[in-house]
Structures are given as C-alpha cells and as structure tokens.
Amino acid sequence: MAKTKKVSINEFEKYFKASKEDDSIVKIGDMEITVKRTLDFDDMISFVIGVVDSCFVGDEDIFMPEVKEFAIKSNVLSYYANMNLPEDLNKRYQFIMCTDVYDEIINYIDAGQFNNIRISIDEKIDHRCQVNIDSVNKKIEDIKNTVENMISNIENVFSGINNEDLSELINAITNGKLDEDKLVEAYIKQKSGD
Numbered sequence: 001m002a003k004t005k006k007v008s009i010n011e012f013e014k015y016f017k018a019s020k021e022d023d024s025i026v027k028i029g030d031m032e033i034t035v036k037r038t039l040d041f042d043d044m045i046s047f048v049i050g051v052v053d054s055c056f057v058g059d060e061d062i063f064m065p066e067v068k069e070f071a072i073k074s075n076v077l078s079y080y081a082n083m084n085l086p087e088d089l090n091k092r093y094q095f096i097m098c099t100d101v102y103d104e105i106i107n108y109i110d111a112g113q114f115n116n117i118r119i120s121i122d123e124k125i126d127h128r129c130q131v132n133i134d135s136v137n138k139k140i141e142d143i144k145n146t147v148e149n150m151i152s153n154i155e156n157v158f159s160g161i162n163n164e165d166l167s168e169l170i171n172a173i174t175n176g177k178l179d180e181d182k183l184v185e186a187y188i189k190q191k192s193g194d
Contacts, residue, residue, distance in 0.1 A: 024108040026081075028101055034082045035108040039117075047075045047117055052124045061132055063125070072121065073102045080109050 024035045039047060054071035055064055073096045077083045083101075086092045096102055106114075 026104055026108060028104050033101075033105065035105055036080050037108065038110045038113050039079055043079050044113070044117060047079050048120045048124060050075055051121050052128065055125060056128065061128070063129055063132075068121070068125070070096065072118070073097070076102060076105060076109070076114075081105050 021037045023037065026033045026035050051068065051071040055067050056062065057064055070093060074085060074092060077096065078085055086095065
C-alpha cells in the first residue's frame with residue numbers, strides 16, 4: 001500500500017493566499033469604509049468575548065439580553081470595518097441602530113464565519129448563565145445545610161428537656177427581664193435531673 005503524501009504547509013499557504021478575498025471598499029454617503037471579509041483567530045475570539053461580557057453587568061453578573069444585538073453590531077463595525085465608534089454608548093447606539101451602515105457592511109463579510117461567531121456568542125452566554133445558576137444553587141444548598149445544622153444543634157441543646165423543665169426555664173424570665181441567676185439555676189436543675 002502506497003503511503004499518502006501530505007500537503008505541505010507551503011502548498012496550503014500558497015492556496016490560501018490565492019483564494020483569499022481582498023478587503024472590500026464600501027462607499028456609504030461620503031464615507032469610504034474598508035471591510036474585512038474575515039477576522040483572524042485572535043480578533044474572532046475578542047469579538048465573541050466582547051459581546052458576551054457586554055451582556056453581563058455588575059458584581060452579580062446580571063444578564064441583559066437587550067444589549068446583545070447592539071454589542072454584535074458594534075463589534076461588526078469595529079472589528080470588520082475600519083470604523084471608530086463613539087465611546088458614549090447613547091451616541092454609538094444612535095449611529096448603529098438608526099443608520100443603514102451595519103446593514104451595508106454585513107453584506108461584505110463572510111457569512112459562514114459570522115454565523116459561527118453568533119453561535120459561539122449564544123453558546124458562551126448559555127454557559128455563563130448556567131455557571132451563574134449553578135453558583136446560586138450552591139449558595140442555596142449551603143444556606144440550607146447551615147439551617148439544617150442550626151436546627152440539629154438546637155434540637156441537641158433542648159433534647160431531654162421536658163415540658164416541666166421548659167416551663168421552669170421560661171419562669172426564669174420575668175417581666176421581659178432575664179434573671180441570669182434564675183436561668184442558671186433552672187439549667188443546673190434540669191441538667192442534674194438527667
């Protein structure tokens with residue numbers, strides 16, 4: 001059986017360079033915008049992380065789904081296109097959501113890569129939400145265990161105390177004032193009866 005020859009990196013790179021589509025120049029109004037067809041790996045990862053991080057706010061990591069589409073469109077314009085966007089989010093929102101710039105740019109980017117980016121964003125958001133749910137469930141379980149331990153400890157403290165002993169203990173407290181001597185006497189009396 002003949003050994004199959006592997007394609008070399010140089011051959012693959014030559015093919016890649018020959019088939020890679022050039023950036024597009026898109027004219028919108030008076031703007032000439034350069035649009036990349038695809039993002040490199042690092043930019044693709046940053047794009048996804050940036051969108052996901054934008055969807056979660058505060059120390060509680062509260063999910064804000066209403067931010068997702070805005071963050072995606074913002075990243076399309078800043079990663080795929082050579083556009084500087086305003087830092088002011090209200091102004092950026094108006095530029096992105098109230099113009100056709102995004103709609104024009106999206107036509108020039110690779111649909112396959114962009115679809116994969118959107119899938120990655122959704123999966124990463126789902127994962128982060130599940131991690132948050134698991135964290136809350138763990139805290140609830142810890143609280144439940146603490147309460148159960150407290151109940152068990154209280155049961156142990158009062159085990160062996162009958163109604164008469166409990167009545168004597170309550171009588172040690174008079175007029176809303178705690179008489180420490182009477183309380184200690186009632187406790188010793190109860191313990192000596194064991």
